[in-house]
Amino acid sequence: MTTDRKTLVRRTPWPHSASRPVGTPIQPSVVYAAADPDALDAQYEGRTQGYAYAREGHPNADVLASMIDGLEGAEGGLITGSGMAAVAAVLLGVCRTGDHVLGGDQLYGRSLRMMREDLPRMGIAIDLVDPTDAAAVAAAIRPETRMMLVEVVSNPTLRVADMEGIARVCADRGVLLVVDNTFTTPRGYRPFDQGADIVIHSVTKLLAGHSDATLGYVAARDPELQAAIRVFAITTGMTPSPFDCWLAERGLYSFPLRYDRAEANAARLADHLAGLPGVRRVLYPTRPDHPDHNRARALLGDRGGHMVSFEVEGGRAAANRLTRGAPQLAFAPTLGDVGTTLSHPPSSSHRGLTPEARAALGITEGFFRVSVGVEEIDLLLADFTEAIAAAHG
Structure with a gap:
C-alpha cells in the first residue's frame, strides 16, 4: 500500500465555491502565505x-x-x-x-x-x-x-x-x-x-x-x-x-434582544426587591430613590441597564444564607450572561479594599450586585423572594 506524501506534508487548498457561507468561518491559522x-x-x-x-x-x-x-x-x-x-x-x-x-x-x-x-x-x-x-x-x-x-x-x-x-x-x-x-x-x-x-x-x-x-x-x-x-x-x-x-x-447578533429583555427584567426586579422585608436598600439608576436619578434620566433616558445592586440586613451571615438558599441563582463574579448571576463585591471584586474603604463606598458585607438575565420574570422574582427569605430565615 502506498501513500501520497503530498497529502501528509502539503496543505490542501481551500475548496473553491461559487456560493458563500452564511455563517462566518473560523480561521485559526497562525500564519498566512504571501505570493512573494x-x-x-x-x-x-x-x-x-x-x-x-x-x-x-x-x-x-x-x-x-x-x-x-x-x-x-x-x-x-x-x-x-x-x-x-x-x-x-x-x-x-x-x-x-x-x-x-x-x-x-x-x-x-x-x-x-x-x-x-x-x-x-x-x-x-x-x-x-x-x-x-x-x-x-x-x-x-x-x-x-x-x-x-x-x-x-x-x-x-x-x-x-x-x-x-x-x-x-x-x-x-x-x-x-x-x-x-x-x-x-x-x-x-x-x-x-x-x-x-x-x-x-x-x-x-x-x-x-x-x-x-x-x-x-x-x-x-x-x-x-x-x-x-x-x-x-x-x-x-x-x-x-x-x-x-x-x-x-x-x-x-442577539445582543439588542438580550439587552432589552435583561433591562426590562432588571427594572422589575429592582422594584420587587425594594418591597421585600430585610432588604435595606436597592440601587437602580432609573428608580426615583437612586442618588443620581435625575442625572441618569438626563444621560440615559429610560435605559436603566441590566445591573441591580441591593443590600440585605444581617451582614456576612445573611449573605452566606442568601447564596446557599437559592442555588439556582449562579453565585459568580461576572456579568452579562443570558442567565442571572449574583456577585458579592466584599468577597470578590472589592476584596482588596479595607473594610473602611469599602464602607466609604457604601459596600457592606450584606451588599450584592446582580447581573440580570433574560429568564421569565415571574421565575426570577420568585427566585429572589426565596433567596431573601433564606437570608433571614
Whole structure:
C-alpha cells in the first residue's frame, strides 16, 4: 500500500465555491502565505489588505471589530484578548513616564489595581476622583494630566458619572477622555457622540453574552492614538482567540434582544426587591430613590441597564444564607450572561479594599450586585423572594 506524501506534508487548498457561507468561518491559522516579498511589502505598507501573522490580526477579530465599530460609531477598532488587555493597551500604549492619569474612584477592581500599583511603577502618577462631581475632576487635573478613565455607571454601586461635565472639562483642558462602556453598552450610551476620545469594552460581558468568550475592544477617535494602541497590543501579544471572536460574533447578533429583555427584567426586579422585608436598600439608576436619578434620566433616558445592586440586613451571615438558599441563582463574579448571576463585591471584586474603604463606598458585607438575565420574570422574582427569605430565615 502506498501513500501520497503530498497529502501528509502539503496543505490542501481551500475548496473553491461559487456560493458563500452564511455563517462566518473560523480561521485559526497562525500564519498566512504571501505570493512573494513584494506582496508582503504591499500588505505591511497598507497598499493591499491581507494577513501575515495572527498576533498582528486575523479575519475573525476584524469581523467582530467591525460589528462593534458599527454599534459605537467608530472606525478601526481593535479586538484584544480580554477587557483588561484593552484597558492596559490604552493606559500603557498611550501614557509615558511623567504623565498623570485620573480615574473614577469606583472603576472595575482590576482597573483600579493597575492604576494604583502598576502605573506608579512606570513613573505614571494617578489620582482617583468622584466621577459624579465634575468640579472634583477639574480640580484634580494637572498640567501633565494625560487622560481620565471613567465608567458611565460605576461598579458595583451603580453611581452615574457626570459625563457632560467631565467631557466639557477634559475638552477644555486637553485631557483625553477614556470611557469604559461595558456596563452601559452602546445600546444605552454612545460615548463618542458625547465627546469621548477612546472607548473600551469587556466584550466578555454583555456584547458576547454567554460566558464562553474572553475578549476586549478598544477604539480611539484619533487614528494616531489608535495606531499607538494597536502597536502596543501587537507587541505585547494581546492576541484574541479566533474561536472566541467567532463565539462573540454569534452572541452579538442577539445582543439588542438580550439587552432589552435583561433591562426590562432588571427594572422589575429592582422594584420587587425594594418591597421585600430585610432588604435595606436597592440601587437602580432609573428608580426615583437612586442618588443620581435625575442625572441618569438626563444621560440615559429610560435605559436603566441590566445591573441591580441591593443590600440585605444581617451582614456576612445573611449573605452566606442568601447564596446557599437559592442555588439556582449562579453565585459568580461576572456579568452579562443570558442567565442571572449574583456577585458579592466584599468577597470578590472589592476584596482588596479595607473594610473602611469599602464602607466609604457604601459596600457592606450584606451588599450584592446582580447581573440580570433574560429568564421569565415571574421565575426570577420568585427566585429572589426565596433567596431573601433564606437570608433571614
